[in-house]
Amino acid sequence: MLLRLNHVALAVPDLMAASATYRATLGATVSEPRALGEHGVTVVFVELNNTKIELLEPLGDASPIAAFLAKNPKGGMHHLCYDVADIRAARDHLVAAGARVLGNGEPKIGAHGKPVLFLHPGDVHGTLTELEEV
Amino acid sequence: MLLRLNHVALAVPDLMAASATYRATLGATVSEPRALGEHGVTVVFVELNNTKIELLEPLGDASPIAAFLAKNPKGGMHHLCYDVADIRAARDHLVAAGARVLGNGEPKIGAHGKPVLFLHPGDVHGTLTELEEV
Numbered sequence: 001m002l003l004r005l006n007h008v009a010l011a012v013p014d015l016m017a018a019s020a021t022y023r024a025t026l027g028a029t030v031s032e033p034r035a036l037g038e039h040g041v042t043v044v045f046v047e048l049n050n051t052k053i054e055l056l057e058p059l060g061d062a063s064p065i066a067a068f069l070a071k072n073p074k075g076g077m078h079h080l081c082y083d084v085a086d087i088r089a090a091r092d093h094l095v096a097a098g099a100r101v102l103g104n105g106e107p108k109i110g111a112h113g114k115p116v117l118f119l120h121p122g123d124v125h126g127t128l129t130e131l132e133e134v
Numbered sequence: 135m136l137l138r139l140n141h142v143a144l145a146v147p148d149l150m151a152a153s154a155t156y157r158a159t160l161g162a163t164v165s166e167p168r169a170l171g172e173h174g175v176t177v178v179f180v181e182l183n184n185t186k187i188e189l190l191e192p193l194g195d196a197s198p199i200a201a202f203l204a205k206n207p208k209g210g211m212h213h214l215c216y217d218v219a220d221i222r223a224a225r226d227h228l229v230a231a232g233a234r235v236l237g238n239g240e241p242k243i244g245a246h247g248k249p250v251l252f253l254h255p256g257d258v259h260g261t262l263t264e265l266e267e268v
Contacts, residue, residue, distance in 0.1 A: 001161030027135030075260035126209035
């Protein structure tokens with residue numbers, strides 16, 4: 001079911017500082033910041049040869065990463081996202097296996113414009129896990 | 135400097151349970167467990183199309199992931215590892231930029247038999263970051 005690692009998301013308190021670290025200290029190719037108001041984050045993409053890192057900073061009053069940063073004020077690893085071929089088939093398989101899909105159980109359109117869902121981290125050994133339809 | 139994402143390491147309290155989740159629930163290709171006594175972990179590789187996930191369980195009395203699991207008893211995202219072409223050149227660049235290399239500052243032979251070093255997470259916005267020479 002899991003095809004490839006789509007991205008690793010890192011929550012950071014200061015996106016410009018983190019962007020500078022990845023560009024200057026780590027020598028990576030880093031995008032300009034992009035505000036995703038409907039997702040409550042501003043994102044910078046760190047482009048690697050095989051996948052990407054997404055640096056996320058909270059945007060607005062109800063950001064989905066605000067609670068994480070309150071617990072981890074320096075930032076940290078927030079979630080992993082994997083590509084799947086058919087997200088509804090994946091969802092049905094996961095629910096049948098006893099995993100909990102966050103929200104109402106229906107895939108939503110994610111930050112890349114494709115259907116996504118999130119699995120409860122308690123069902124994936126502590127790692128918040130996103131699936132995205134390719 | 136960063137070439138590709140070599141792996142994402144996830145610490146788990148029960149490697150066989152985590153391995154079963156990735157194989158059966160998430161439908162991934164999962165290796166047999168491998169005990170790495172000198173690194174204080176037993177590892178299972180989750181093979182994706184573009185990179186791999188390493189599931190780590192503590193091994194022995196002085197496992198480097200024991201403190202993490204004490205804080206995160208269900209498990210969680212432990213570190214990211216990136217490939218670099220020349221680890222000593224990378225180290226010199228990082229130190230000049232003010233980043234702290236863990237240990238004595240010299241690369242060590244890592245779990246894949248190649249030179250590695252770890253950067254202090256406080257210098258990488260809360261993410262423990264490993265570099266491995268390809």
